[in-house]
Amino acid sequence: MISFAENINDVATAIQLALAPVFLLTAIAGLLNVMAGRLSRIVDRGRALEEQRRAVAATEQEAIDLKLRNLERRRHLNSVAITACTVSALLVCMVIAAMFLEVMLDAPLNWAIGTLFTAATLVLVVGLSYFLREVHLATQTIRIQTSPGGGRSE
Numbered sequence: 001m002i003s004f005a006e007n008i009n010d011v012a013t014a015i016q017l018a019l020a021p022v023f024l025l026t027a028i029a030g031l032l033n034v035m036a037g038r039l040s041r042i043v044d045r046g047r048a049l050e051e052q053r054r055a056v057a058a059t060e061q062e063a064i065d066l067k068l069r070n071l072e073r074r075r076h077l078n079s080v081a082i083t084a085c086t087v088s089a090l091l092v093c094m095v096i097a098a099m100f101l102e103v104m105l106d107a108p109l110n111w112a113i114g115t116l117f118t119a120a121t122l123v124l125v126v127g128l129s130y131f132l133r134e135v136h137l138a139t140q141t142i143r144i145q146t147s148p149g150g151g152r153s154e
Contacts, residue, residue: 021095021117028089028124032082035131039078046071070141077134084127091120 046068053064095116102109 021092021099024120025089025092025096028085028092031128031131032085032089035078035082035085038134039075039082042071042075042078046075067141070137074134074137074141077130077137081127081130081134084123084130088120088124088127091116091123095120 049064049068049071053061053068056064095113098109098113098116101107102113
């Protein structure tokens with residue numbers, strides 16, 4: 001029979017081991033915050049362009065339609081990135097839960113924990129790839145006008 005002191009030490013060890021995935025979960029939460037902010041800006045810009053399209057001549061609507069198509073592509077990429085990172089966060093939560101279950105039930109769950117962590121990492125890579133693509137698309141479609149003197153006014 002396992003003594004109470006041994007069980008407490010096992011739980012303390014499980015808490016220590018769960019800290020690394022908790023830090024990963026915190027990092028994913030920060031990424032999700034950035035992605036959600038970008039998505040919000042994309043949606044706001046799309047709404048503004050929709051209103052602008054109603055107020056302009058037919059000749060200018062084609063340019064606005066192109067901007068809206070680009071925004072829709074960015075919205076889609078950002079949405080997939082958010083979904084993938086959220087799935088990754090859920091898998092990390094399952095890793096943490098499995099670590100505690102392993103200690104509490106004294107069950108060998110190393111294979112499941114390893115599989116869940118690997119899946120979380122791979123899904124996070126997918127989310128970051130989609131996010132990188134959205135950022136790249138944003139930088140391609142935005143043109144910043146500069147003055148001839150390099151932006152300096154003397």
